Amino acid sequence: MDITKYQHLQTPFYTYNMDLLNKTLEVCKAEANKYNFHVHYALKANANNEILKAIQAKGFGADCVSGNEVLAAVKNGFSNDKIVFAGVGKSDKEINDALDADIFCFNVESKQELEILNELAQEKNKIASIALRINPNVNAHTHHYITTGLEENKFGINHWEILDVIKLLGVYKNIKLIGLHFHIGSQITDLNVFRSLCIKVNEYVNMFEEQKQAIRIINVGGGLGIDYVNPDEHAIPNFEAYFKLFHQFLEIKNYQEVHFELGRALVAQCGTLISKVLYIKEGLQTNFAILDAGMTELLRPALYQAYHKIENLSNTNTSEKKKYDVVGPICESSDCFGKAIDLPITKRGDYIAIRSAGAYGEVMRSGYNLREANQVNYEN
Ligand code: LLP
Secondary structure, eight states: OOOOGGTTTTTSSSEEEEHHHHHHHHHHHHHTTTTTTHHHHHHGGGOOHHHHHHHHHHHHHEEEEHHHHHHHHHHTTOOOGEEEESOOOOOOOHHHHHHHHOOSSEEEEEEHHHHHHHHHHHHTOEEEEEEEEEEOOOOOSSSSSGGGTTTTSSSSBBBGEEEEEHHHHHHHEEEEEEEEEEBSSSBBBBBBHHHHHHHHHHHHHHHHHHHTTTEEEEEOOOBBOOOOOOOTTSOOOOHHHHHHHHHHHHHTTTTTTEEEEEHHHHTTTTTTEEHHHHHHEEEEEEEEESSSSSSTOOOHHHOOOOOOEESSSSOTTTTTEEEEEESSSSSSOOOOOEEEEEEEOOTTTOOEOOOOOTTGGGGOOOGGGGOOOOOOEEOO
C-alpha cells in the first residue's frame, strides 16, 4: 500500500479497494451462476452507499435486517423483488415500510411475528410472501457470539413448533409461505459445517412438503468465512468450493430456487482501517503502540477477540522487529487490536493498516467518548 496517496486524509479512516470488491463480486456471481443460485448481499456487513451501489450493479439481491436497511437497499438501486427482510425483532413500522416497498420475502422468526405480519398485511390489503426461519440446531463451530443456529440461540423457529406454525399458515390469509430460511452463524471456515446444514435443510424441506406445504425458495443464509491471517494470499474466498458443496448436498427439485445471504465473504477483504501512531510507550515486557483508531472505529477485536492483520505502512523494513501491543485511545482495556504483535520498529506518525476490515467494521463504529465520524476513501 502506497501511503503517499493517504497524506491528504485525516486518520483514522476506512479505505476500500473497489477493484478487489468488483473482482470478488464477479467471482461470486460466476460461481453461483453455475448452479442458478441466487445471492443476496447481507447489508449488515457494510451499508456504505458506494459499496451498496457496486454490489447492486452486479445484480445481487439484498438481505436486510432493519427497516432502514430495506430503505437503503431501495435507495441504492436494489430491485424490490430481490429484497429479503430478516430479524427476530421487526417493529410494526419496519414491517409496514417493507410491505409498502413490496419486497420479495419476509424471513419470519416466530409464531407471534407471523400473527402480526398477517394483521399488518391485512390492513394494507396485501399478501406478504414469507420464508420461515428454521433453527436447525447445527453447530457452526465459530465464535459463540456469532453462532445463531443452535436451540439455545434466539433465532428462528424450533422443530417442536413447526406443526403449530403449519396450522397457523392455514388460518392467516394475508401471508403466503414460499420458502424456508436457515442461517447458522458467521465466519465459518470449515465447509463440513455447511454439509451438516444441507442434510438438515433436506429433512426440513421434506417435512414441510409432506405436510402439503410447497417449498419453492430454499434460503441457506450466509456465513462463509474469510482468511484474516493471510488477506493477500486469499483475497477472494473460495466461492467455487462453497457453492459446489451446496450443489452436491442439497436435494433440489426443479421448481426450487436456492438463495444465499452473504455478507463478510463479499466485502471483508476490500476494506482497510488506516490509522496513525500517536505514541509509543515502552513497557517492561512489551511496548504499546497507541493508535488514533480504537474500538470506536473497529469493534471486532474488543467484542469477539477477533484477529485482524496489522501492518506498519511507513516502515516496511522487516529485518529488525519488536513486539507491540497495538491499542487504541479509548478508555477501556479491551480497546486493543492485538497483543505482542511483531512489527518493524514503529514510531509516532507511522501509518498502520488494520486489514480485512470491510465487513462489520465501518458499520459497527460508534461515537463512544464523543469520537468523531471518520472520512472514507475509495481506491482502485
Ligand atoms: N443472514 C443472516 C440471517 C445473518 O444473521 C447474517 C449475519 C448473515 C446472513 C450474513 O452473514 P455473513 O455472510 O456475513 O457471515 N458482527 C459479527 C458478525 C455478525 C453476523 C450477523 N449475522 C462479526 O463482526 O464477526
